[in-house]
Amino acid sequence: MKIKNKYILVVIIILFPVLSFSQEYNYEIDKEHFSLGFLVEHAGYAKTLGMFTKINGSFTHDEKANQISNVKIVVDTSSVFTNHEKRDSHLRSPDFLDTQQFPQMIFTADNIKITKDETTMNGKLTLLGVTKSITLKGKINKIAEYPFGFAPPVVMGISARGNFKRSDYGMIYAVEKNLVGDIVELIIEFEARRN
Template sequence: MRKTQLFSALALAGGLALSNSAFAEVKEYKVDPTHSFVMFSISHLGFSFVEGRFNELSGEFTYDSDNPANSDITMRVNTASIDSNHAERDRHLRASDYLHVSRHPEATFTTTRFEPNGDDGILHGDLTLYGTTQPIEVDVKFVGAGEDPWGGYRRGYVGTTTITLSDFGMNFQLGPDAETTDLRFVIEGIRQ
């Protein structure tokens, strides 16, 4: 009797494992623009910092629970949505002296590969900014995942990187402390 029970338990466990792997698949998420944003921080003449965010973005990402290295993201940021909490400065930042948003209305990021480390990892990808595309690395931290109050399922991450502005053809002459900009991506996705 015990052998029969043990065999049944092993068969059930094997069936569950097979069933779970059969249902495991790459999940697609749409970036929730009301809970996602890109923040920036740049030195102001070596005395302080100008910090702000881009308020309008869109994108999608995939998450492969069986093989997280297959996960990826594509993002598009409306450069005219820059918000440094100072209207006059924002107008100047949108102008040809800086972002020249009429010529470069969008910045994009597309994954080339992902190196997982548990739930976190390093995201490698191509950033297009100011009309120039350069490879960058983003340090990704998993925030959480689960059901939301409206019957959906969400997944969230925070990514950080530092870019050198001259790599993108941006030579603003803001002093040696302003040659780099820190970027922080807060991304929340809704599973489709």
């Protein structure tokens, strides 16, 4: 009996640091409080503002290590919206997003170390079947109990910005004559609920 108790005590001592210092929480992006916008230059006159309206996303936050991991955001490419029906239809075509063949755009990232001011988020963006590295600059705005009655109540708010060349993914329509810009600027704002 004494040997058994000693064994249990040893196990507790070994596991205690893990239990004490690991504090991971899973978060799911709130679809009603998510904005994925983009800006693309139009023939040098102005930038066209668009967005994607359908997404799914989740990640893990380790409060003790102050780190985010297991990030996965899946975007429904057919949900592209620029407030211009004809243009949106063109964006869904093989000239641009080719949504019938490639219905999803996916961003993944891991081991993001959160810093006090601006956080660098190195990840992978898969678009048109091509996966490339991408860097976002972001900030955790707030982690707190939500004042609007959700359960579970803890919500995290994040802002991030970044850009990429669409030609890197094989999307070259109108790039050569600069009628449609090559650089796509990303504007990301969202809230995520702790599970």
